[in-house]
Amino acid sequence: MSVVGYARVSTREQNPEAQEAELTAAGAERVFVDHGASSRSDERAQWRACLEYLRPGDVLVIRALDRVAGTELMAIEIIRDLGRRGVRLRSLTEPFLDVDTSTPMGEAIVGIMAVLAQLRVSTIRENTNRGLAHARAQGRVGGRPSVMTPERVAAATRMRADGQSIAHIAKVLGVGKSSVARALAKTLPPTSAGPSPRQA
Incomplete structure (x- = not known):
């Protein structure tokens, strides 16, 4: 031995x-x-x-x-x-x-x-699934909260309607251009989205 x-x-x-x-x-x-x-x-x-x-x-x-x-x-x-x-x-x-x-x-x-180990794994999985289901029921899909709050989305929509560029809106709101573009894509129909985004 x-x-x-x-x-x-x-x-x-x-x-x-x-x-x-x-x-x-x-x-x-x-x-x-x-x-x-x-x-x-x-x-x-x-x-x-x-x-x-x-x-x-x-x-x-x-x-x-x-x-x-x-x-x-x-x-x-x-x-x-x-x-x-x-x-x-x-x-x-x-x-x-x-x-x-x-x-x-x-x-x-x-x-x-x-x-006991399998029970712990199953419990963690069940709690995770329950949390995700609750989040979905509340209109959340998980992940980090968006920086585009309802107030920012409303402001971005108004500025876009006035012909402001995505870059300008992002600078004014203090967020990224991609965040602005995603938020506007959800709120504005493609045919009324205004001028195409300028990158400068």
Whole structure:
């Protein structure tokens, strides 16, 4: 049996030495380290090398679960995969992870974690959809609020009817030309939109 460590830092400017020292102190005989790698990626070079190095009966030691997984569902899949391979996962900061997933109790714990993670994902999705539906019902379609308030739209419409250019209107209102053009396109019919926009 070998104790193997894995460390990761998000940017190349960060120093992983503290993690490496903790893992070595915890008994890791070899530590794999990824620099500047996202925890959401499965293609981390040293993570792949670590997985290939592990053998049945080994213990993988990490500082925290977020070092190896960027989402709860990804974490659960990793725990299950390691368990199927006979590798035990141990977190230095999350004692509840030190379970033997090859046993019925260990698999049950992982199953509960999976249900809770899926429930959280579903809840977030449901709340997002409910918020979007409410916004649509209120006449909003999401995204940033337009800089063209009703007052600005009314002013732009009057100035356009007086023959002012898009550029001039935008300068007076203190907004971008594209914002003015979009707002006028919604309020003025194509045949009565006035003179074509001047770019100066």
